[in-house]
Amino acid sequence: MATSEVTAALQTLGLTEWESRAYLALLEEAPATGYAIAKRAGIARAKIYEVLASLTARNIVQVSRGEPQKYGPLPPRELISRLRAQFNDNLDAAEDALTVYANAAESGGEIWDLQGRSAIIERANQLISVAKSRILAEIWAQDVPALHEQLIAAIARGVTVIVIGYGELELPGAVIHRHPGTDVVTSGLGGRWLVISVDDREIVAGNVSAGAHSRAAWTSHPGLVVPVTELVRHDLYKIEMLDRHADVLEASFGPGLQRLRDKYAPLAGQ
The missing domain is CATH 1.20.5 (Single alpha-helices involved in coiled-coils or other helix-helix interfaces)
Known part of the structure; x- marks a missing residue:
């Protein structure tokens, strides 16, 4: 192969033309002085030491400590x-x-409309993968397998994962609060919803049980991130209060707070 072709190949790897020529000259004759390399490579003596210094700094060329200094090339392999x-x-x-x-x-501030279960799950996993501090989530048991790998990886990174679980969830390392009214909520929402809030700065929230017709929103817009994240927190407050004071609360509002649910149920047809 011609010298010019090898020089061109080395340039594609990040060496300059002069660096490539000096390296090839050393492959032909080493150890060699700067003067000998300049002569063999066709590089001006005023530039050769600058070129050799660059190659030495990158550990492509070694230099001796004696006088005169001599140079040797790193083997090609x-x-x-x-x-x-x-x-x-x-x-x-x-x-x-x-x-x-x-x-x-x-x-950045846009509100994106995600359509189809696969697109929603993909975006939720992407958010989970970049979480740094905390994930707040509401997840139905049927949807955990699609998110399991990324959630476990987040936990391994030291991210706090707090989940309101609808049904029986298996997620080692996460803090799981089981929602007491899975069937009631599923019926009221018209399906299984997924809510993922990452670091209080970005969310995915929507229905994931309608296959290709599933829809969700994804955004970092504070106008949605703040209230959606706050809703998850309020669900956590409610579940913890029920865990400790169910007898008092259910005496006032019925099992699972059903009378409260009925009072603020979605409008008919919504």
Whole structure:
């Protein structure tokens, strides 16, 4: 292969033309002085030490301590392995940065209409995957398997996961408060709802039991995030109060607070 082709190939890996030529010169003759490398590579003597310093800083070239200083190249196989590792690290860093940026740009104050169960579950899992401190959620038992992996991963990261569970939920590491009126709520809402609030800053909330006709909202708009998150908190207050004072509360409002539910039931036809 011609020297120009190899030089061009090295440039695609992030080396400059002069760096590529100096490296190839060292593969042909090493150890070598800066003067000898400049002569063999066709690089001006005034520039060769700058080029060699750049290659040395990147551990592509080693330099001796004696006088005159001599240089040697990293073997090609090791060079490619190192560049591949650096490239993969850079790709990972770029992916993380772009994901954070895209999420912020996508949901910055807009209210998005998610249609179809798969789209809702996918977005809920994405929110869970970037949670840093706390997840508040209301989940029916039938929908836990679709979210289980990301919720467990969040718990492993140290995220506090607090769930109001409708039915029997298995989610090790989460704080689960079982809702006492699963069937009543399901009937009143017209299906199973999913509410995910992440770090009090972003939510997904909607019906996930209607298949392709399921609909939910996804947003970081405080006009929805604040009241929806607060509703989850109020459900938590209610469940904890029922756990401790069910006899008193149910004496006033009926089993499961049914008389309160009836008093503020959805309007007919809604």
